[in-house]
Amino acid sequence: MAVRTPDPDPEPDDDGLGGFGDGAPQPPAPDANPGWLSDVELEEARRHLPMLYVEAIPVRTDGSGQVSEIGILLRSTPLGEMTRTIVSGRVRFGETIRDALFRHVENDLGPMAFPLLPPQPLPFTVAEYFPIPGVSAYHDDRQHAVSLAFVVPVTGTCEPRQDALEVTWFSPEAAGSDAVWSEMEGGRGTLIRHALASLGLLR
Amino acid sequence: MAVRTPDPDPEPDDDGLGGFGDGAPQPPAPDANPGWLSDVELEEARRHLPMLYVEAIPVRTDGSGQVSEIGILLRSTPLGEMTRTIVSGRVRFGETIRDALFRHVENDLGPMAFPLLPPQPLPFTVAEYFPIPGVSAYHDDRQHAVSLAFVVPVTGTCEPRQDALEVTWFSPEAAGSDAVWSEMEGGRGTLIRHALASLGLLR
Amino acid sequence: MAVRTPDPDPEPDDDGLGGFGDGAPQPPAPDANPGWLSDVELEEARRHLPMLYVEAIPVRTDGSGQVSEIGILLRSTPLGEMTRTIVSGRVRFGETIRDALFRHVENDLGPMAFPLLPPQPLPFTVAEYFPIPGVSAYHDDRQHAVSLAFVVPVTGTCEPRQDALEVTWFSPEAAGSDAVWSEMEGGRGTLIRHALASLGLLR
Amino acid sequence: MAVRTPDPDPEPDDDGLGGFGDGAPQPPAPDANPGWLSDVELEEARRHLPMLYVEAIPVRTDGSGQVSEIGILLRSTPLGEMTRTIVSGRVRFGETIRDALFRHVENDLGPMAFPLLPPQPLPFTVAEYFPIPGVSAYHDDRQHAVSLAFVVPVTGTCEPRQDALEVTWFSPEAAGSDAVWSEMEGGRGTLIRHALASLGLLR
Numbered sequence: 001m002a003v004r005t006p007d008p009d010p011e012p013d014d015d016g017l018g019g020f021g022d023g024a025p026q027p028p029a030p031d032a033n034p035g036w037l038s039d040v041e042l043e044e045a046r047r048h049l050p051m052l053y054v055e056a057i058p059v060r061t062d063g064s065g066q067v068s069e070i071g072i073l074l075r076s077t078p079l080g081e082m083t084r085t086i087v088s089g090r091v092r093f094g095e096t097i098r099d100a101l102f103r104h105v106e107n108d109l110g111p112m113a114f115p116l117l118p119p120q121p122l123p124f125t126v127a128e129y130f131p132i133p134g135v136s137a138y139h140d141d142r143q144h145a146v147s148l149a150f151v152v153p154v155t156g157t158c159e160p161r162q163d164a165l166e167v168t169w170f171s172p173e174a175a176g177s178d179a180v181w182s183e184m185e186g187g188r189g190t191l192i193r194h195a196l197a198s199l200g201l202l203r
Numbered sequence: 204m205a206v207r208t209p210d211p212d213p214e215p216d217d218d219g220l221g222g223f224g225d226g227a228p229q230p231p232a233p234d235a236n237p238g239w240l241s242d243v244e245l246e247e248a249r250r251h252l253p254m255l256y257v258e259a260i261p262v263r264t265d266g267s268g269q270v271s272e273i274g275i276l277l278r279s280t281p282l283g284e285m286t287r288t289i290v291s292g293r294v295r296f297g298e299t300i301r302d303a304l305f306r307h308v309e310n311d312l313g314p315m316a317f318p319l320l321p322p323q324p325l326p327f328t329v330a331e332y333f334p335i336p337g338v339s340a341y342h343d344d345r346q347h348a349v350s351l352a353f354v355v356p357v358t359g360t361c362e363p364r365q366d367a368l369e370v371t372w373f374s375p376e377a378a379g380s381d382a383v384w385s386e387m388e389g390g391r392g393t394l395i396r397h398a399l400a401s402l403g404l405l406r
Numbered sequence: 407m408a409v410r411t412p413d414p415d416p417e418p419d420d421d422g423l424g425g426f427g428d429g430a431p432q433p434p435a436p437d438a439n440p441g442w443l444s445d446v447e448l449e450e451a452r453r454h455l456p457m458l459y460v461e462a463i464p465v466r467t468d469g470s471g472q473v474s475e476i477g478i479l480l481r482s483t484p485l486g487e488m489t490r491t492i493v494s495g496r497v498r499f500g501e502t503i504r505d506a507l508f509r510h511v512e513n514d515l516g517p518m519a520f521p522l523l524p525p526q527p528l529p530f531t532v533a534e535y536f537p538i539p540g541v542s543a544y545h546d547d548r549q550h551a552v553s554l555a556f557v558v559p560v561t562g563t564c565e566p567r568q569d570a571l572e573v574t575w576f577s578p579e580a581a582g583s584d585a586v587w588s589e590m591e592g593g594r595g596t597l598i599r600h601a602l603a604s605l606g607l608l609r
Numbered sequence: 610m611a612v613r614t615p616d617p618d619p620e621p622d623d624d625g626l627g628g629f630g631d632g633a634p635q636p637p638a639p640d641a642n643p644g645w646l647s648d649v650e651l652e653e654a655r656r657h658l659p660m661l662y663v664e665a666i667p668v669r670t671d672g673s674g675q676v677s678e679i680g681i682l683l684r685s686t687p688l689g690e691m692t693r694t695i696v697s698g699r700v701r702f703g704e705t706i707r708d709a710l711f712r713h714v715e716n717d718l719g720p721m722a723f724p725l726l727p728p729q730p731l732p733f734t735v736a737e738y739f740p741i742p743g744v745s746a747y748h749d750d751r752q753h754a755v756s757l758a759f760v761v762p763v764t765g766t767c768e769p770r771q772d773a774l775e776v777t778w779f780s781p782e783a784a785g786s787d788a789v790w791s792e793m794e795g796g797r798g799t800l801i802r803h804a805l806a807s808l809g810l811l812r
Contacts, residue, residue: 340812396811400802
């Protein structure tokens with residue numbers, strides 16, 4: 001069991017589906033929920049159970065609610081490679097999907113993003129990430145993850161929490177292009193296209 | 204053909220599914236789209252074609268996007284009876300569904316309602332109104348109407364356009380109750396329950 | 407008003423969104439619903455009101471319900487050009503959407519197609535066809551049509567009703583390709599991609 | 610760690626959300642996936658991670674695809690109490706949602722049920738079961754479970770696998786009644802009503 005020292009993110013390693021941004025194991029915070037797992041335990045669980053995730057594609061809308069821009073995160077992997085991704089993170093024990101979605105949006109886009117979480121609880125798609133590529137359109141080396149994916153309009157300013165991370169805004173057409181598709185990690189280019197279809201914006 | 208004199212609502216009688224608020228035929232405005240119909244023509248069309256409608260259930264949400272209140276309109280019919288209904292109106296020739304939805308929300312809730320139209324174009328249900336009761340859960344004496352129904356969060360102040368009209372805010376539980384159900388016109392109590400189900404709020 | 411003589415298709419011109427297969431006006435059958443319109447009246451209505459359509463994309467599924475093939479219709483236009491399309495037709499006055507869907511699937515795919523209409527009434531998308539190209543992804547020279555589009559598994563043999571018409575079965579990947587997209591009329595290549603997204607099969 | 614002896618159901622205790630039908634711990638089969646957990650390990654995981662479930666509501670449809678009957682399972686708990694439930698079970702490590710759904714439908718309804726799994730991967734709702742009642746409409750003493758719930762038409766004969774289990778067919782109206790609602794375990798009466806709403810059958 002990890003030593004308990006203060007940490008701003010009580011349960012480590014619970015966001016970032018896809019294997020980057022994880023670095024060294026982090027100990028849980030002193031006020032951590034006893035239901036949460038240490039890093040070692042979480043790694044163990046990842047080899048035996050499908051992990052539940054939420055993902056969010058930030059968008060900007062015009063006055064009539066129509067989506068005008070799609071936000072995609074740019075990150076540098078531990079190996080220094082640049083990849084594109086979306087807001088993504090694990091649902092904790094005892095946490096509602098809505099709370100998990102809000103937490104990860106705030107964590108990845110900053111406290112000034114002012115997201116408008118959808119009133120409906122149903123995701124636009126359920127993405128199944130498998131450790132072996134090819135089982136589905138999505139893969140994640142580390143784990144079997146099942147992700148409920150949402151489109152989330154943001155009305156404020158996105159300030160990703162680390163220097164290595166920025167939000168790039170694309171037109172719907174550009175977001176669905178082959179160029180963006182090929183830069184996205186774990187098959188999320190497909191997820192973007194599914195989001196565009198749900199928005200009536202896929203051509 | 205009706206005489207063309209100025210009128211604030213260019214195509215008469217195009218909102219208000221359900222037979223109230225219609226009064227005497229109104230002539231179209233001089234700047235009316237030539238594609239629009241006069242009152243007489245519209246009445247004729249209603250006996251031969253399914254009419255396309257949009258409907259909106261205004262809601263208030265909390266900071267996490269969860270719906271906290273459901274808005275239901277109170278109206279008095281030409282006979283002086285009070286009934287409950289929702290935002291409802293016809294889609295015009297050449298008009299997008301989104302534009303029709305925005306127009307009817309503004310028309311029924313006033314210019315200060317500040318609605319957040321959903322980014323997705325898919326309604327939560329398609330309600331089929333038939334002139335003969337019992338064919339479906341919905342009926343409308345005047346016509347066969349097919350309505351695309353949406354939940355629309357509003358962030359401002361609703362000021363219905365006529366004295367006879369007000370918006371009452373209900374908790375999700377009250378909005379789905381048998382009491383409210385029985386006061387709603389044309390089967391819209393069922394529509395409210397479908398909306399609550401789509402919001403995960405039906406018990 | 408057209409002379410009433412026997413005809414196998416009581417209300418003429420009510421299927422085939424897109425301007426082909428229409429030919430000369432056909433009179434209604436003697437047992438036609440008095441609510442239905444003659445050809446001339448229908449043409450008139452098309453210039454003034456949005457017309458309600460249903461569309462169906464026939465698919466074949468494997469034992470686990472996964473879609474393995476997408477059916478696309480091949481037709482020759484009155485000008486002898488070959489185009490690809492899907493099952494499409496108008497909803498009549500007094501007809502439910504489910505009945506309209508069943509009627510047009512049987513009409514376009516033959517009585518031995520044995521379709522499995524979806525238990526849910528909600529379409530995978532609502533396609534808005536405008537007479538002017540560019541307003542949306544879909545257009546139809548003749549009219550403003552709003553179409554509720556469904557995926558319909560078929561379990562039998564499709565025998566399109568005319569020599570000029572055949573059903574070609576594509577893999578999901580091929581159905582979403584640029585090649586098929588560019589051969590489809592009125593923007594329906596986009597509709598196919600939306601269907602693939604709703605099936606989790608778009609890449 | 611449990612002794613590994615042959616067993617027809619390799620990973621024990623993976624179906625039956627809600628705490629009945631579990632009995633004594635069962636060892637995994639010799640050919641069990643090494644990714645699967647023993648009973649003890651699974652109990653441990655249940656106290657720390659949200660568990661991913663699928664649920665299915667079996668229905669019968671008429672020739673036009675309209676749902677005519679809703680199937681609800683009757684079970685006797687270990688304490689001899691009769692409760693109503695639906696098809697329910699855990700998604701295993703490495704298993705697709707579709708495969709899990711098929712496996713649990715077959716397991717609960719028998720090999721002659723001939724289910725028609727939906728071509729779309731999106732559930733009609735996502736039900737969140739918490740160990741503490743009141744957090745959501747659903748609860749499960751044993752665990753935090755997140756369930757993707759589907760409507761599954763069956764075309765054959767349902768033969769539940771144990772004497773204590775039978776399928777009762779209800780009309781949509783009866784299935785949504787307060788009487789059935791109050792007999793269902795863990796809040797699944799609400800799930801039935803959500804399914805009815807998605808089918809357009811809730812009144």
